[in-house]
Amino acid sequence: MALDSAKKQEIVAKFGRKENDTGSSEVQIALLTARIVELTDHLKVFKKDHASRLGLLKLVGQRRRLMKYFKRKDRDAYMKLIEELSIRDNI
Numbered sequence: 001m002a003l004d005s006a007k008k009q010e011i012v013a014k015f016g017r018k019e020n021d022t023g024s025s026e027v028q029i030a031l032l033t034a035r036i037v038e039l040t041d042h043l044k045v046f047k048k049d050h051a052s053r054l055g056l057l058k059l060v061g062q063r064r065r066l067m068k069y070f071k072r073k074d075r076d077a078y079m080k081l082i083e084e085l086s087i088r089d090n091i
Contacts, residue, residue, distance in 0.1 A: 003034055015081070025070040026081055032063040033085050067091055 003011075008031065012022055015030040039056040043049060068091050071078040082089055 029066050032059055
């Protein structure tokens with residue numbers, strides 16, 4: 001279920017502010033979004049995997065809290081990020 005390191009590095013390079021920036025809100029939201037997409041695809045196949053469903057709900061909640069914080073701190077960058085990730089602004 002976890003992302004492989006090559007995909008993580010690609011996301012960090014794309015959304016990071018600097019070369020090895022893994023802690024900024026943009027990178028964290030992008031990494032969570034990638035994990036959410038993978039889990040969603042997994043749950044389409046394995047409908048009765050309730051443990052993964054619970055994990056998905058936790059990831060969505062964590063991403064939502066990060067997005068709320070990021071929207072409050074830097075609205076323009078937030079709007080750009082949700083457009084690049086193709087996620088809704090439901091906060």
